[in-house]
Amino acid sequence: MQVDIGNALAAVAEPGVEESALEALDGRVADAHERIEAGRDRDEFGYAALNLPHTADPEAIRTAVEPVSDADAVLTVGIGGSALGAATVTTALGPAGVDHRVLDNVDPAHVRATLDELSLADTAVQVVSRSGTTAETLANFLVVRDAMDRAGVDWAERTVVTTGTDGPLRALADEHGLPALSTPEGAPGRFSALSTVGLVPAAVRGHDIEALLAGARAADTEQSGSLFDAPAYAYGALSYALDERGAGTSVMMPYAEGLEPFAEWFAQLWAESLGKNGGGQTPVRALGATDQHSQLQLYRAGPRDKFVTLVRPRERPERPVPDTDIEALSYLGGTGLGALLDAEFEATEASLAAAGRPSVRIEIDRLDAHGLGELLYSMEAACILAGELYDVETFTQPAVEWGKRAARGLLGGSDSPEADAVADKHRFVVE
Amino acid sequence: MQVDIGNALAAVAEPGVEESALEALDGRVADAHERIEAGRDRDEFGYAALNLPHTADPEAIRTAVEPVSDADAVLTVGIGGSALGAATVTTALGPAGVDHRVLDNVDPAHVRATLDELSLADTAVQVVSRSGTTAETLANFLVVRDAMDRAGVDWAERTVVTTGTDGPLRALADEHGLPALSTPEGAPGRFSALSTVGLVPAAVRGHDIEALLAGARAADTEQSGSLFDAPAYAYGALSYALDERGAGTSVMMPYAEGLEPFAEWFAQLWAESLGKNGGGQTPVRALGATDQHSQLQLYRAGPRDKFVTLVRPRERPERPVPDTDIEALSYLGGTGLGALLDAEFEATEASLAAAGRPSVRIEIDRLDAHGLGELLYSMEAACILAGELYDVETFTQPAVEWGKRAARGLLGGSDSPEADAVADKHRFVVE
Numbered sequence: 116m117q118v119d120i121g122n123a124l125a126a127v128a129e130p131g132v133e134e135s136a137l138e139a140l141d142g143r144v145a146d147a148h149e150r151i152e153a154g155r156d157r158d159e160f161g162y163a164a165l166n167l168p169h170t171a172d173p174e175a176i177r178t179a180v181e182p183v184s185d186a187d188a189v190l191t192v193g194i195g196g197s198a199l200g201a202a203t204v205t206t207a208l209g210p211a212g213v214d215h216r217v218l219d220n221v222d223p224a225h226v227r228a229t230l231d232e233l234s235l236a237d238t239a240v241q242v243v244s245r246s247g248t249t250a251e252t253l254a255n256f257l258v259v260r261d262a263m264d265r266a267g268v269d270w271a272e273r274t275v276v277t278t279g280t281d282g283p284l285r286a287l288a289d290e291h292g293l294p295a296l297s298t299p300e301g302a303p304g305r306f307s308a309l310s311t312v313g314l315v316p317a318a319v320r321g322h323d324i325e326a327l328l329a330g331a332r333a334a335d336t337e338q339s340g341s342l343f344d345a346p347a348y349a350y351g352a353l354s355y356a357l358d359e360r361g362a363g364t365s366v367m368m369p370y371a372e373g374l375e376p377f378a379e380w381f382a383q384l385w386a387e388s389l390g391k392n393g394g395g396q397t398p399v400r401a402l403g404a405t406d407q408h409s410q411l412q413l414y415r416a417g418p419r420d421k422f423v424t425l426v427r428p429r430e431r432p433e434r435p436v437p438d439t440d441i442e443a444l445s446y447l448g449g450t451g452l453g454a455l456l457d458a459e460f461e462a463t464e465a466s467l468a469a470a471g472r473p474s475v476r477i478e479i480d481r482l483d484a485h486g487l488g489e490l491l492y493s494m495e496a497a498c499i500l501a502g503e504l505y506d507v508e509t510f511t512q513p514a515v516e517w518g519k520r521a522a523r524g525l526l527g528g529s530d531s532p533e534a535d536a537v538a539d540k541h542r543f544v545v546e
Numbered sequence: 547m548q549v550d551i552g553n554a555l556a557a558v559a560e561p562g563v564e565e566s567a568l569e570a571l572d573g574r575v576a577d578a579h580e581r582i583e584a585g586r587d588r589d590e591f592g593y594a595a596l597n598l599p600h601t602a603d604p605e606a607i608r609t610a611v612e613p614v615s616d617a618d619a620v621l622t623v624g625i626g627g628s629a630l631g632a633a634t635v636t637t638a639l640g641p642a643g644v645d646h647r648v649l650d651n652v653d654p655a656h657v658r659a660t661l662d663e664l665s666l667a668d669t670a671v672q673v674v675s676r677s678g679t680t681a682e683t684l685a686n687f688l689v690v691r692d693a694m695d696r697a698g699v700d701w702a703e704r705t706v707v708t709t710g711t712d713g714p715l716r717a718l719a720d721e722h723g724l725p726a727l728s729t730p731e732g733a734p735g736r737f738s739a740l741s742t743v744g745l746v747p748a749a750v751r752g753h754d755i756e757a758l759l760a761g762a763r764a765a766d767t768e769q770s771g772s773l774f775d776a777p778a779y780a781y782g783a784l785s786y787a788l789d790e791r792g793a794g795t796s797v798m799m800p801y802a803e804g805l806e807p808f809a810e811w812f813a814q815l816w817a818e819s820l821g822k823n824g825g826g827q828t829p830v831r832a833l834g835a836t837d838q839h840s841q842l843q844l845y846r847a848g849p850r851d852k853f854v855t856l857v858r859p860r861e862r863p864e865r866p867v868p869d870t871d872i873e874a875l876s877y878l879g880g881t882g883l884g885a886l887l888d889a890e891f892e893a894t895e896a897s898l899a900a901a902g903r904p905s906v907r908i909e910i911d912r913l914d915a916h917g918l919g920e921l922l923y924s925m926e927a928a929c930i931l932a933g934e935l936y937d938v939e940t941f942t943q944p945a946v947e948w949g950k951r952a953a954r955g956l957l958g959g960s961d962s963p964e965a966d967a968v969a970d971k972h973r974f975v976v977e
Binding site: 226342393397402403458521 | 548653655659663688689692736776833838841843844845846863865872875879881885901946948949958965967968972
């Protein structure tokens with residue numbers, strides 16, 4: 116993986132970072148790297164996530180999915196970090212003859228439509244919840260199980276569980292003899308794509324999960340105590356430095372349709388890890404070239420509060436554009452869709468620079484399992500470094516607990532002052 | 547449609563707006579409303595978009611799609627405003643037996659996968675470009691046409707064109723006798739969902755486009771010269787006032803899976819219309835309840851630079867959650883997925899208020915054609931009002947032209963200094 120921060124330097128952009136400021140920051144990067152490495156050595160919560168490419172057991176995952184290897188579709192029932200990593204991996208690796216669908220919301224119309232579209236007898240269900248009590252996930256799982264029952268399908272034969280060592284989901288797996296994988300110790304959900312949490316659907320689809328882990332390990336070898344040697348740290352440190360200079364918004368804009376969920380995965384990683392103590396960059400997910408026709412106006416001419424990360428694979432499968440006798444379009448003939456997309460990539464990058472807006476370019480060789488493993492691992496390492504620089508608790512998400520207690524109270528699952536607060540809402544209605 | 551701004555007032559939130567400040571702003575709203583109405587009366591560019599629900603001709607759209615009414619799928623080939631409105635409408639109105647797919651990017655792998663998945667003989671193609679020269683759209687259309695040729699399908703019998711009164715696409719339609727609809731006069735792409743641009747796939751799918759337009763007209767009757775009487779203006783004025791007080795980020799978070807593209811459509815509307823002269827709010831699209839497990843940590847505990855718009859239908863089709871003998875989950879039994887989703891909605895709203903973060907609640911009666919028409923129209927009116935308050939050229943997008951010239955130059959379509967600038971990129975690579 117290559118990171119080019121040239122267009123985010125003060126020589127080009129405002130806000131931008133002076134090279135001298137990066138040199139000054141590099142001492143803090145070295146210190147942070149030492150803390151991260153020490154945390155990894157001790158398998159400390161969170162830091163241990165960077166060990167997953169070494170500790171994950173692809174063989175165990177393959178064994179767990181063996182009973183459902185005949186599936187035409189795999190349905191992930193999970194939410195947040197229990198779903199985004201899996202969707203990121205399968206979408207990036209492309210069509211595989213086995214559909215991957217995700218129930219990561221409790222919208223009744225959507226759940227019904229999804230169940231209607233699937234042949235349940237030919238569907239593998241992956242249910243993921245570390246605690247085994249996540250309300251949305253368990254409610255959806257109860258609905259899916261019931262739908263299978265009604266369709267005369269033995270749900271226990273179609274279900275693979277990923278959960279912690281105890282809890283209701285573990286108990287259920289034990290009771291029914293379901294294939295059950297353990298969520299990795301020491302990795303919060305958003306850092307667990309490269310584990311039993313994120314790799315089950317890829318395994319059902321027959322993707323090369325070994326190559327994915329190998330790509331992640333290759334990225335690990337690029338780590339060092341200096342941002343000038345380590346692409347992931349260059350990205351993490353630059354993001355932090357740009358935020359300090361007013362770029363509070365981080366736009367993640369891959370130029371590859373298959374990386375659309377990656378931008379969403381990145382947004383969770385960044386928001387939940389760094390959005391603390393009144394600080395943290397706001398991640399915005401975009402997609403090139405599509406969002407040039409939607410968001411670029413704002414990025415070039417709006418407030419100087421953001422920087423844009425442009426991601427692309429250096430090589431793509433090409434699709435030639437047929438020649439045409441339409442004069443105004445003749446320049447398209449003889450080119451290809453990939454060449455057009457790459458021209459748009461370079462044009463957008465240059466157009467941001469021409470407007471003095473900071474951007475960063477990230478390139479991987481190809482959008483394959485190895486390249487994706489590199490990319491995901493590097494972004495995790497970048498995020499963990501940034502968390503050290505911000506000095507926040509990167510691996511927790513305390514602010515979401517209030518709402519969970521309120522929702523549970525509203526559903527009658529417990530008495531809670533939070534649920535009482537819902538009734539006290541300050542209303543000012545215009546209709 | 548109902549807008550509740552109670553949780554965005556200074557009594558609850560920081561940043562928040564004093565009621566007295568809204569009263570003071572209401573005079574500017576009255577002036578803006580007069581300008582908007584005058585622009586509508588003159589069919590002035592942009593303002594005329596608010597007349598579309600009255601001028602659109604659903605019968606002409608139904609006639610144009612009649613030759614492809616047997617289709618199993620409709621494929622929109624367009625980008626930006628030429629695609630998002632159509633996807634927003636069909637996704638919100640739900641499954642209809644006719645698949646709707648969109649090619650709004652020039653990723654060769656994605657285009658290939660899409661064409662592979664469709665039965666081209668049973669597919670209706672909607673190609674949309676006002677100028678008839680949009681590079682991405684025309685390149686994709688040339689590829690689709692070629693794929694149909696190769697599959698032995700007469701593309702001319704499967705294609706419906708929406709374009710301006712002249713240009714290459716109009717010429718092509720004339721030459722081959724294709725059903726051709728005109729893009730509406732006076733409405734930029736992002737304001738043209740309720741027209742020939744956004745309604746063709748809905749018509750192929752048999753959705754009630756008359757009810758959609760009727761919903762928009764109903765929203766039009768709610769307009770008045772005061773933000774205290776007009777929900778759309780309440781939203782637009784409040785957004786502006788919150789931005790002035792530091793909420794530079796506007797999170798659009800519907801609690802309905804079918805409104806996910808709506809959030810994307812809103813993001814284009816807001817970004818391209820208001821992102822000018824160094825100002826404008828940055829729209830962020832989110833989805834409830836899913837993003838509670840991804841973004842809420844940041845919204846509650848990150849910088850006080852954003853406000854969250856929570857959107858929901860008041861009624862939903864319900865899906866009961868089956869009873870379970872699992873003790874920890876027994877509170878879910880007897881409830882439904884919709885009740886759970888609504889509890890999450892209220893819990894999230896209250897949790898933002900408890901943290902003093904501003905939010906707005908928008909409700910429509912149901913997510914049907916009428917409700918969707920109300921919602922889309924109201925957001926357009928809100929955006930146009932906000933443009934008046936910001937005093938920007940709401941209906942142009944000048945900042946994207948630089949990149950278009952650069953891309954065209956790179957592809958050899960013209961000499962351009964912009965393309966030369968691409969080669970001069972400032973590089974600083976870490977690998």
